Amino acid sequence: MTSTAALTAFECSKSVRVSIIGAGNVGSTLGQRLVEKNLADVVLLDIAPGRPKGLALDLMEARGVERHDRIIIGTDNYADTQHSDLIVVTAGIARKPGMSRDDLLKTNANIVVKVVQQAIAYSPDAVVLVVTNPLDVMTYLAWQASGLPPQRVLGMAGVLDAARFATFIALELKVSIMDVTAMVLGGHGDLMVPLPRYSTVSGIPITELMDEATIQRLVKRTRNGGAEIVSLMQAGSAYFAPASSACLMVESIVYDRDRIVPAAAYLQGQYDLNDIFIGVPTCLGRTGVSQILELELLSHESEALQASAATVRQSIEAAQVLLD
Ligand code: APR
Numbered sequence: 001m002t003s004t005a006a007l008t009a010f011e012c013s014k015s016v017r018v019s020i021i022g023a024g025n026v027g028s029t030l031g032q033r034l035v036e037k038n039l040a041d042v043v044l045l046d047i048a049p050g051r052p053k054g055l056a057l058d059l060m061e062a063r064g065v066e067r068h069d070r071i072i073i074g075t076d077n078y079a080d081t082q083h084s085d086l087i088v089v090t091a092g093i094a095r096k097p098g099m100s101r102d103d104l105l106k107t108n109a110n111i112v113v114k115v116v117q118q119a120i121a122y123s124p125d126a127v128v129l130v131v132t133n134p135l136d137v138m139t140y141l142a143w144q145a146s147g148l149p150p151q152r153v154l155g156m157a158g159v160l161d162a163a164r165f166a167t168f169i170a171l172e173l174k175v176s177i178m179d180v181t182a183m184v185l186g187g188h189g190d191l192m193v194p195l196p197r198y199s200t201v202s203g204i205p206i207t208e209l210m211d212e213a214t215i216q217r218l219v220k221r222t223r224n225g226g227a228e229i230v231s232l233m234q235a236g237s238a239y240f241a242p243a244s245s246a247c248l249m250v251e252s253i254v255y256d257r258d259r260i261v262p263a264a265a266y267l268q269g270q271y272d273l274n275d276i277f278i279g280v281p282t283c284l285g286r287t288g289v290s291q292i293l294e295l296e297l298l299s300h301e302s303e304a305l306q307a308s309a310a311t312v313r314q315s316i317e318a319a320q321v322l323l324d
Helices: 003-012 025-036 051-066 101-122 135-146 158-173 212-223 225-233 240-254 299-322
Strands: 017-021 041-045 072-075 086-089 127-130 153-155 259-268 274-285 288-292
Touching: 017 025, 017 101, 025 041, 025 051, 025 240, 041 051, 051 072, 086 101, 086 240, 101 127, 101 135, 101 299, 127 135, 127 240, 135 153, 135 259, 135 274, 135 299, 153 274, 153 288, 158 212, 158 225, 158 240, 158 259, 158 274, 212 225, 240 259, 240 274, 259 288, 274 299
Parallel strands: 017 041, 017 086, 041 072, 086 127, 127 153
Antiparallel strands: 153 259, 259 274, 274 288
């Protein structure tokens, strides 16, 4: 099928439509997962010349082997994203040698604001899921740029951080990952707050199964999860687990599954925090974040969350000054 034929089929399609802005490693892998799991038709949009069209055609050709009828198109034109149920934002750049954190913040902040404004103009009823880092800050800026109610905007990080924590727990205890559920709160950074008391193996808190030193070793590895992969890969950063994590959230939203997962959500008094996006347990359905769950925290857990929130807030303030 030519890409023009794909576009025509796409325009006629009434199925769930997800637009992914940024067809890099995370965006293209997420697109692949969504179509091959038969969850949605997908638009890949990128500014890199030809890349989204090439990737989309490649994924369309894979249908001959994978056997599904989902349509995926590539484009650099926001008009092709219209009527999306969900917009996923992965556009941005990675930090380059010699680049300061503020340079990265400024570049990605300006990218995220512009892509959200353009995408939402064509899909005003969509939910917006942000993946670009620094995650909590970008989610806040995306919300402001979108003009949407805060429940319709959220960020992907907690599912990924919890997946990493669960992986290390399963490996340490030599048990199936199927039985491990982990919970991680806070910003997606060095100060994230893995919660051992709320992380379980078949319902048993890991605090009953491991000593404190072992738990702290796994917590530290979880906090360093992204950096560990960057240093192994030497060029680029993690994308399989980030794409899987975003895929789970997309599925819960567009199919109204009401999954309870940690996500960067807008707080209005919950956890004693206001006017901030940060990782907390959420219920995800068709309208985005339908509930925020407030866990009872011990004082050291609560202090860790407040410390993480303080750094997110500082970065939000810095980013707002840096916007063009
Ligand atoms: N509009 C659309 N696409 C853009 C724009 C823009 N203004 N600016 C950059 N992009 C695209 C790039 O062309 C690139 O294809 O965003 C894509 C980013 O892809 P990668 O560099 O491969 O990055 P990736 O590994 O996918 O990570 C994307 O997710 O997990 C986070 O930290 C990660 O912020 C990063 C994001």
